[in-house]
Amino acid sequence: MEHLDTRGREVGPDVEGLDIDGLAAEAEQAVAHASSTAALAQLETEYLGKRSALTRAHRTLGGLDPEARKEAGRRLHEVRAHLVAGLGTRRAELAAAERAASLRADRLDLTEVVPEDVRSAAARGHLHLVTQARAELEDVFVGMGFTVAEGPEAETDWYNFEALNIPPAHPARGMWDTMYLDLGEPETVLLRTHTSPVQIHLMEEAVRAGTLPIHAVMPGKCFRLDTPDARHLPVFNQIEGLVVDRGITFGDLAGTIQVFTEAYFGPGMESRLRPGYFPFTEPSAEFEITCTLCLGEGCRTCSHSGWIELGGCGMVDPAVFDAVGVDATEWSGFAFGFGIDRLAQMRHAVPDMRSFLENDIRFLTQF
Numbered sequence: 001m002e003h004l005d006t007r008g009r010e011v012g013p014d015v016e017g018l019d020i021d022g023l024a025a026e027a028e029q030a031v032a033h034a035s036s037t038a039a040l041a042q043l044e045t046e047y048l049g050k051r052s053a054l055t056r057a058h059r060t061l062g063g064l065d066p067e068a069r070k071e072a073g074r075r076l077h078e079v080r081a082h083l084v085a086g087l088g089t090r091r092a093e094l095a096a097a098e099r100a101a102s103l104r105a106d107r108l109d110l111t112e113v114v115p116e117d118v119r120s121a122a123a124r125g126h127l128h129l130v131t132q133a134r135a136e137l138e139d140v141f142v143g144m145g146f147t148v149a150e151g152p153e154a155e156t157d158w159y160n161f162e163a164l165n166i167p168p169a170h171p172a173r174g175m176w177d178t179m180y181l182d183l184g185e186p187e188t189v190l191l192r193t194h195t196s197p198v199q200i201h202l203m204e205e206a207v208r209a210g211t212l213p214i215h216a217v218m219p220g221k222c223f224r225l226d227t228p229d230a231r232h233l234p235v236f237n238q239i240e241g242l243v244v245d246r247g248i249t250f251g252d253l254a255g256t257i258q259v260f261t262e263a264y265f266g267p268g269m270e271s272r273l274r275p276g277y278f279p280f281t282e283p284s285a286e287f288e289i290t291c292t293l294c295l296g297e298g299c300r301t302c303s304h305s306g307w308i309e310l311g312g313c314g315m316v317d318p319a320v321f322d323a324v325g326v327d328a329t330e331w332s333g334f335a336f337g338f339g340i341d342r343l344a345q346m347r348h349a350v351p352d353m354r355s356f357l358e359n360d361i362r363f364l365t366q367f
């Protein structure tokens with residue numbers, strides 16, 4: 001009979017040559033010190049597998065006499081059962097520890113607060129300068145008691161011109177050349193050249209619904225066949241104002257423009273009206289404000305006058321009231337309109353308006 005040592009190596013003739021207690025103690029130690037379930041699997045093969053000392057000792061039992069075989073068999077079984085139980089316990093411990101460690105490693109803390117310096121380093125966008133200017137203007141006018149309204153960007157000839165007292169072939173059409181749309185409609189449709197047609201929509205609605213008076217501002221995009229240069233873009237933004245009420249005078253217009261000028265540009269900024277011409281207002285004026293660059297001292301931008309022109313205004317022409325069915329003997333009103341892009345350009349001393357559309361991030365991020 002072979003004699004086996006604890007590793008199953010042949011050292012002697014029979015099972016009695018195997019140090020069974022030593023093997024049990026050694027295996028127990030090894031299991032206790034195993035540091036992973038993978039190491040444990042190796043120990044299992046080593047101590048209980050087909051080629052292990054225990055298994056090989058089992059095979060030698062047949063050569064023993066019945067009494068010795070029974071005793072040795074019982075002892076081998078005992079050691080094996082003890083080892084199997086020990087492996088099971090240790091495996092459960094190690095598996096739990098391994099699972100906890102992997103959960104810790106995979107943990108995603110959704111409540112984590114990103115530190116301010118990391119957050120501000122991330123690229124975050126903001127509203128375009130012109131959009132900011134539009135929002136500020138709306139705020140100022142809402143603060144003065146105006147409501148905000150919008151109208152379509154494509155208009156019929158009636159809204160953009162005729163109802164505003166600009167009949168076909170009127171010379172004033174020349175300063176509002178634009179893009180005409182061929183939609184197969186009987187009426188002429190065009191991209192609006194100013195926000196003034198929204199006045200017509202508002203008055204028509206108010207007459208229909210019987211909701212006069214009107215105190216509204218109307219911001220939005222406008223289009224003209226202008227070649228882009230430092231002060232012109234073919235697509236730009238205006239804000240229109242319209243007040244229709246009983247007993248409205250030119251004084252109300254002048255006062256409203258002055259209050260707006262100070263509210264938007266700051267205290268001490270002044271406005272003035274100069275005679276002008278628009279087909280839809282009578283009388284008409286161009287309004288100017290203290291030059292934002294030199295504060296009235298006189299500079300190149302204001303041609304040394306101390307003033308810069310902002311927009312047009314005037315008392316609503318009775319012909320416009322007629323076109324929309326407002327009774328001009330009961331109601332009177334004023335209107336004004338000016339460019340938002342132009343305003344933003346002046347306020348921030350932007351040398352060339354084309355910068356607004358060039359999408360140069362170095363320009364845009366300054367505002």
Ligand code: DAH
Pocket residue numbers: 193194195196240241278280281311312313314334335336337338
């Ligand atoms: N619609 C004019 C333009 O685009 C600006 C304007 C002038 C608007 C006088 C008005 C106004 O409401 O009364 O040039």
